[in-house]
Amino acid sequence: MKELKEGISKRKLRIKRVITTIIIMLLIGTIWQRIMVEKETNILLSHGEVFDINNHNMYIHSTGSGRNTVVFVAGSGTPSSFTDFYRLQRELHPYARTVSFDNAGFGWNEKTDIPRTIDVLSEELHELLEKSGQSSPYILVGHSLASLEVIRFAQKYPTEVKGIVLLDGGSPEFYANDSEIKSYILNRFSAGLRVTGIARALGNLSIKLPLLGENLRNNELPSDIKKIDTAMYYKYLGNTSNLKYIKNINENAREVIKNGPLNNIPLVIISSDSGQSWEKTQKELLNWSNYSSQKTLYNSSHYIHWTNTDYIVEKIKELIA
Template sequence: MKKKLRKFVQYAFVFLMIIFAIGFTYQGISASKDIKKYTPVGKMYEVYGNKMHIYTGGEGDSTVVFNAGWGTSSPYTDFSPLYEKLEKDTKYAVIERFGYGYSEMTDRERDIDNIVDETRKLLQESGQKPPYILVGHSLASLETIRYAQRYPDEVKGIVLIDGGNPEYYSEQKPVTVFSQVIGFLRTSGLLRLTYQINEDFFLQSRNNLEFVPAELKEIDQAFTLIKTGNKNVTDEMRQILNNAEKVSENQSLKVPLTVLTADSFGEIKEDWLESQIELATWSSSGKQIVVKEANDSIHQYQPDIIAAEILSMLKR
């Protein structure tokens, strides 16, 4: 009996190894095809030894700079519901951090000041002129606020899209394991297989990308299956406590601040709401607004509300 069990375990192990080998090969070939198919839509610039991607457009005297939330595989596609509404009134620039979208990977530590320096250099290299309106989604509140702390003269105002209070983030346990697991699922081909079986599972938290054009949805899918859970993304999460604590050291912003908070379809957590209200007090010209019928990705549910707040800040 033990001999039969041992053989079964051996055969099962070999079978799993074959399946994983097929999966890794499948993912590698598919990702390579996607990379060749989806070439950069914006421009690539060398920043500290590696290339970063920035997508710009619009017209006007000021520039709105978009910083994507943690794990957003394609900031270019994710912010499209917003920049399409703003392009007639202002210039805009979508930043793709290292490890995101078309940008390359980097060996630089994912320290918040490194991220800010990279963003600033990318803006400079691409010819953008301050002062900017900085728009940060979710965890990108950290780099957005940090930019304003270090370079207040280059910032005209800040709009946060369900962006967390740095003090709130400093008390949260990093979900590094989740990022590592999802990264393994990607490299093993299991994520790609799951996406093809049930695409809605991946898109439902972003309103099924209702306001994103079909051709951009394809790009979004491609980068989800290329970038999800990579080393740079995982390292960002690993640094969340240190980064949040650094930003929390200076709670006095010299620029206008608008904090947009998703009501999570009536299920907003009390401690999160309190932290959002408190965050708005970091600026003497701060305000906090609860956006109904939306979750964390407010721009995928209520882009008009965000666009209106950005335009209002531009007029100040």
Template sequence: MRKFLRVVRNIFLVLLACIILFVSGAFVYHRIKLNQEKQYLDNIPGQMVEVDGHNMHVYSEGRGDHTIVFLSGWATTSPYQDFLPMAKELSGENKVVIIEKFGYGYSDEVPGERDLDTVLENDREALQKLGIEGPYVLCPHSLGGLESISWAQKYPEEVEGIVGMDISVPGFREAYVATEKKKKLVYSGFNILCKLGIMRVLMGTPEFENEDDKIRYALEQKEGMNKNFISENSNIVESIDEILTMPLPTTPTLQFVSKQTNEISNREFPGTDWMAAHQELVDASVNGKLVELDCGHYVYKYEQDKIVSGIKEFLKTL
């Protein structure tokens, strides 16, 4: 029996040593690669503005009667890269702005809670410091929708219109309640794996087709599943509860909604209705319209032409 226990102990010690060596190697390799990848992040495309003692990246181009502000969805690696094609299409007759919140893209990862008020006030301060004045036409995707709704509620004079791209909505609160704690645990685990470099090793290095791919990969490795992402996710229900203390905004709105998100959400969360929750925003608006798109959640990638065309028509009504 003692001999058996010694064998088990030795096997355990060997496995433990292997795990320690693997984790140590992955961490060192990750740090070396991060240092090498800094070269891809040297050329900042927009402006870095100091907000609350940290650097936030804001890109803008064009000029015109309207100022369009793109706000990304949750954990988007590079809002700048994602929205740049639409910005190019719209900047001929408008000023177009892409905000990269803290923890996103080229912006710093910052300490502290990332609740709705903090995110909103940080973004407003960045625009004010850069001299980008409202009123704004907010164009949010996914989680950025909650920020836009709150913005219109608290500062209606700053928001000329809202163009939602399959945004998170207060009417879907119970679905967020059902997944909040589980997601926080999972994302915290991913955060550890990313910081240790284990995710980099497990996923391997992809083949890059162009320089933008290298930049996106460098940003993915820099950000990982960072604490700002985790904090935002943990505050979704609290954010919705804050929004629900006030009437929904009457701001003119155009809501692009994914049929696929609707089907998936309604199937996974019986008793909820993604499309109806968006219709509530449209009904509250003085000039609202809902457009269903037969594509996935990242509607601006799948249906860019339709969305750009819709935004241009929407601006004419403001």
């Protein structure tokens, strides 16, 4: 009996030591993360112009020239559109004017308490394009959840839109029923990895997490842009501001559905091979325009503009022409 009690006592002691060690490591990681974010502020010098949009600052990065303007809209939670669309903007530079921007709370943009409804997002983008001197017609390129933003923009300003390209974006019907709780949990899990320094520690071990395409994007960027991308990733992974977008997913999708199809605005749907249920969602998008096409690219990923860049550049060039 005495030996049994001693064994139980030793096991409890070992468990306490393990828990204490984990807590200490997480505290150290948290402090390290805060110090590094402050240090990396010097890396995050803004690229582009800033404008006061709807009572908060928004940055826009533009390059190239031409009669058409290609507008890139980042997916939910993407830390920086500047780095995420850097390669596409560079490839399209000789053919058109291209712009990228971030919504409130990401990139170099200020946070805002204004609700992130689909109409607010569309109106802010329209105001940003006008104030920054961009000229229509626009070719809208939306990744992931940004499919709702670009479709709603085309519904509100149809004469200013020449065409739409969706990069593995879901259909409004899909997002109208998608689980906001699932997105919330993923966001909070990602935030935990960031705040405790776990994501940074993994990065220092050359393990790039696939949560926001960092494992694809970071390796393909020039060294100076890579530093910005890394700093943005460690600053915004699981960003709390994204919760304001997540809470409106279903409502925003229903608003898009309520306003109906795009009629004759061309719609190019480029999809990843993410299973039959996702393929069904991609086929649903075909009904959103009288001139629509859909292509599933095999051996691709959700950040399809990094695994299949050349194909996407060619499809955008077709719309430009």
